Amino acid sequence: MDGKGRALDNVFIERYWRSYKYEYLFLNPPKDAWELFSETEKYVKFYNKERRHEALERLTPNEVYFNYRKLPNVS
Template sequence: MLIERLWRSLKYQDIYIKDYQTIMELSAGLDAYFRFYNYERPHQSLKNKTPARAYFGYEFQKTA
């Protein structure tokens, strides 16, 4: 069920909105989305922690 929710979020929060035109755009967009999803976006099921914080125990610093 977790994976199904991830793919739904990815489609509705990124792919459908951005309408990527090339594989390179899609690749860069997916990379950015998964960084956001794992390191910045709090998850209700994880008591509003990011997956990275829940797994590693600390927040990661955002890089440029």
């Protein structure tokens, strides 16, 4: 966190939840809480291990994190 009231505090997690809702949840509504939990867990794994991100030069978050690859400064 950058500090109380900073505009960038939630930007990244809000973007993630938007992706989750529009790419998965709205297309596959869960039947119950357990299905919601298990499907969310699957999506998190997909998002980190398989989904390529333009902002990460078409790499997955895991590829960037675990390979310690330096990316150019993205504005």
